[in-house]
Amino acid sequence: MLKHLIIMKLSFFIVLLSCMQVAATGYSQKHISLNMKDTEIKKVLDRIAGQSDVRFLYSNRKVDLQQRVSINATDESLQVVLAKVLSGTGFTYKELEGHLVVIMPEHTAWENIKVKGHIAGADDHASLPGVTVQVKGTAIGTLTDENGNFSLDAPSGGTLLFRYVGYEPLELPVKANMDVQLKKSSSALTEVVVIGYGVTQKKDLTGSIVSITPKEFNKGIISNPVQVLQGKVAGLVISKPGGNPNGKVSISLRGASSLSASSQPLFVVDGIPGIDINAVPPDDIVSIDVLKDASAAAIYGSRGANGVIIVTTRRGKEGAPQMSYSGYIGMEKMSNTYDVLNASDYRKYLKDNNIDAAAFDLGASTNWQKAITRTGISHSHNLSMSGGKDNTRYSASVNYLNNEGVVLNSGLERTIGRITLDQGIFDNRLRLGLSMNYVGEKNRYQGTDPDGNGDNRIWEQTIAYNPTAPIYNADGTFFEKLDINDNYNPVALANQIKHQRALNRFIGSAKATYDITSHLTYDLLLGMERASSDRGLYYSKESPVIEGAGSNGTATRASKTWDNKTLETYFTYNQQWGKNVFKATAGYSYQNFFTNSMSAGNTQFVSDIFSYNNLGAGQGDQPAVSSGAEENSLVSFIGRVFYSYNDKYLLTGTVRRDGSTRFGKDKKWGTFPSASLAWRITQEPFLQNSSWLQDLKFRVGYGVTGNQEIQNYKSPLTYSPGGKVLDNGRWVTSYQIGQNENPNLRWESAAQFNAGFDFTMFKGRLSGTLEYYDKRTKDLLFNYNVPSPPYLFPSMLANVGKISNKGVELSLSGGIIEHKDFSWNASFNISRNYNKILSIANDQFKSDAIYDGTVGARGLTAVQIVKVVPGYSIGTFYIPHYTGVDANGNQQFEDLDGSGTFDFRSDSRVAGNGLPKYQAGLANSFRYKNFDLNFLLRSLFGYQIFNATDLVLSDRFSRLPGRNAMAKYADSNIKGTYVSDRFIENGAFLRLDNFSLGYSIPAAKSKMFANPRVYISGQNLFVITKYSGLDPELPIDGLAPGIDNRNVYPKTRSFALGFTVNFK
């Protein structure tokens, strides 16, 4: 108790010290003698101080020492003298320890007042969490919570000092309610950036890392969290074709660098590599760091070849309990439709072509594209709370998303619950963090799921089905007309095929950080993920498709579980002497992935009532059963050193040695080193005082990263069940060898050189990065042709080819207008990637070219339109050249090889490329008083699309009247569906991708709410493109990007109304 009091007193003293002027400096204490007449009190006190060792404190505002007094004292004590001086002035005094004397008004007490306040950025009004609020000159202080709120006790008359990384510090006098706005500082160099196995300040970066914070995230109906990054990072192309809530997002960073192994970057969530990004609600993300070059990604060497995206989620912070809600409700509509013949066009066609209307005019008028779609209503809610005291911090959140698809019976429902708990013990030298994460997802699929299961017929039927057909018969059953081969009522397909999945995912992690000494820290992270999915697919008996009526109902049930275990452990050493800073990290990592799956199916159901829930009810002759289990592990040793001299010359070296079970017996280990240097030129004397250039850094790095994203067990000879064989009158299962043995299967590795400038100028109003990279991937994993015989199979997974990606990236961001009431910030990025295949052969594997990419339509399944060949980019269309039609409407193609006859393969030439070369994004953010407006324009250009949809729907002669065709070809005399450059189109587009208008509701007086904000947002508001198809944005992965195969979920346009609020 006593100690406590002393602390209180001391702090009080410090407070006083800071808000008072020091009146005098003391001399040795003795009795005082003085004689002054009609003199200002201030001068009298000065004289007293001159004769003693006391110092006087007073507030100018509260104590007017202009009064004049007279005093006569001879060798009297201080107390007596002061009593004489102050007598009748209305002031009194109080002695403090340390020879301090406070002069204050009589009958007043010094008091602390309760200060409550909120801190936001001056430019965007966004709440700032983690701002340091300190009573000036004292140790009293706190941090703002995640909503920018703070509260503390401070002495009235005191001054509060606000400090936040990246913002200008600010001092304000203490008031009960404080609404504070902080301006951005001229440099964000001290921002913390997550680099994998640690953090660093932006100024110390030597590799290429882009850090994105929630303020910059895209808003709207976000079904996959990675969408928040779309268009924001130079070189990171994120493509989500169509508006499928369950759709796959394809991501590529700095070009396609692999032929068959995955090109997706590695996701690391809170230190655990390989987590599904769908497990993290966007509202809980604190930062996303994109590690682009090899020197940055090398710390995740084994899986860094496609870049690394590190996601950091929210954890509790010290402070009062906080609670906040954010949510939106949105609606989505199909943004574009195929221009096929409508009912009246179709009737006209029948008439114009003298076709017996009785057989084809079915009397109704149906827009099938509209018939299978609806306005999708989505809503999302996020409730979070957090808090902390002393060394205990907690956070919890619940996130719910219901994203109804625009196509009937499709949608996504997801619930995520997260809890984190952090506890410091042993004087906070040991910090323990636990987190639990649950994701429950329910997917209702229309079309195939991301793994290709399910039924895709609906897309084709929607544009092929007779527009005069009714949806329903008079008796309410679905209309069907089955005399046209494989034509089915699309609305019936949407209703009679049920395809759903439930996914449950648990991620738990425990982290311990221990400061062994003030320079040495040890980290241990244990992570565990268990996910299980349960998918059901049922074709109703009513459906005329073969799986429906043909099989009397077909049911499939498939389940899968994933068990991933992670151990990451590392030491971090930190030392500084003089101008030298040295940091080192060394560690070990182990990951184990186990999956098992099971599937069963049956046919011949008496009734539809069970759907896929009672497989035993089926009476199929041979119910389908299968199961499998697979496992793989990764073991890694990591090391990183950082050295900087004088904050000017920076050096990072990284090495990671990885072992993977997936590779050949003696090829399991790979070593991935990197080194990078940076020179902060503005630290040099000749630039240090530049008025326009605040920061300029030159970075250069080189490193090697690896890729192991192939299937398990591809190296050894394995035996698996093959087809059945009639053996002695019985059908028995045979066994076969599954693949060629390849003991030399090893890491695919990418060596990358990176050089760039980071700059900040005009007092932080403009900053940016200009970068060049040259990435060469070798030992490309792919199924290459081998001589068969002697090899059992004519192809095998091997490491052969080389591929090059070179590019430049420019990012700029700036505060164009910064005014109290109005501001305009913009950021722009553009990137260009040059992709080139260097080789697909070596001494052992001879291959001139690999063909890929087909049009999924009858009569075209054997026609491959993409050629993978050295000297060209991935995705090169290699097809005949269309020269026109002859008098009979037969299409003519150039005889490119001069053979006199036309052969598809030898009369083909390069006709374009489906891989976008350029990406550009322009984000703007405006603020006017309480209003804010943000929008993002995004563009991909420098690529072509093979419009296979147009091709398939172009030949009216073979389609009409049985199947619908594109309206523009209703009068065409061109016959046949032939692949040629006739269907190559420019894919370039500019899209208003994201838009939001927000209003921060003034609520300073509310006792319950803080920072309420409403916004409306829109996605895909318009797209400018010459492309004639539904949407020019196609998947960018694989060997054959850029083929529009009419098999995608329609693209949508959406609007959302959102609301966020914090509770006091």
Place this chain on the structure above:
Amino acid sequence: MKAIFLKYTLLAGILVAGFSCTKLDETFYDRGTDDNFLKTEDELNAFSNGAYAKLRGYRDSYWKMNEVTTDETTVPSRGADWNEGGLWRVLISHEFPITHQYINDMWNFIYRDGVNPVNAILQKLEGSSVVLPTKDQVIAQMKVLRAFHYYLAMDAFGNIPIVTSFEQTEPPKNTPRAEVFTFIEKEIKDNINALPATLDTKNYGKVTKGMAFMLLAKLYVNAEVYTGTQRWADCIRMCDSVSKMGYQLEADYFANFSTRNENSKENIFVVPYDAINAKGMMLHYLTLHYNNRYTYGLPSSPWNGWCTLKAFYEAYNDGDKRKTMFLVGQQYAQDGTPLKTEQGAPLIFSTTIGDLANATQTEGVRIVKYEIEKNTPYSDQNNDLVIFRYADALMLKAECLLRTGQAGTALALVNQVRARDFETANPITTLTLDTLLAERGREFIWEGCRRQDLIRFGKWNGAWQFHPADQDFRKLFPIPQAQLDANPNLVQNGGYK
């Protein structure tokens, strides 16, 4: 404090040491490896059975290519359907591009699904210490099965690589066709005595003595083509050996192709199919019109592709029961309703095909040689695909007799086979090579031997509809470019570039 420091350093040390596992051996759960598989009799049997499972690829490779390149069958492009960039049309015209996908498919079937798996099976069988009572017989069967695949390869591609060891890694060179012939002949002869001789269900669908004799007969009858040396007498001997095995002509020609043709006494070597266990018998889907699904009560629409040519169809007499395998004229649903095309016109199959590249939905004679089981829920049928049957042994013997000046005996054999096809006897009166080839065509349509026959009878390079006369080198398929790319030791067949 120091104690705590020590404690945690120790803990960290333990953790690092404890988890610093660097073991990266794969653990297998749902597949076998050399370490744990092929250790029992059952496992070895199941593994050697794999060679028969893969034989089902014969239908979509060698069989297909020996049909659609002849005057028996062609595949017109009907609008978008069956267009495939002209892939089908160049087959009947013999303008084989060296990159042709189906030719490469045929090579891959022969080696990937035939020769190479047998090499693997032989290595594992011969190297196994497991006591297998039937080991010698299985090894002999495997070697003759491999010889069968080499026979297909030699027939299609001529000078082909021979590899007999699973251990070999050196890419092989071409072996001259005559040497391949000698190799195949020796392999069969060396192993024929160990083959099972019975015609029971036990060996149904497997390599038997009868199959081996028939294979030798096929070798010898084509010996002149393969080696330049005639072996007519050897062929006759082999046909006689087949006869001695106990095969009989079925009274009903179509009994050999019924959905229950496993009961045929005539079939010698078949690829067994089953609608449930061994899918893939879908010949009816290749040829029937989409709306013929209502004729047979099929669960889905057929593909409206393959047809026979007018001249070939018209070479059958009207009384010939075999002619009933063809569909021409108006088509009906099971209830007798006349069927329509997708354009709403009556579904009437014409005998003619005008433009191969732009045929209508109804052009061409359809072939239903294999019985179609009606109203089943399965697209796949139960008929077993016939590779060798006894009628061919008789016809081959007749041919060799004719070629060696014994026309009378030959004629009797031909008429013996032909007799069952007519209510009123309609024997051939004079047998020439031309009439024999025509009769072989009528008898063995869709049995995958027409190309071989046309070559042997010297008609392959002559003109027929959609096939202008062409050069001699077209008697061989080109060695696929993909194989030449992968194996620089291979040499392309003459004439192909």
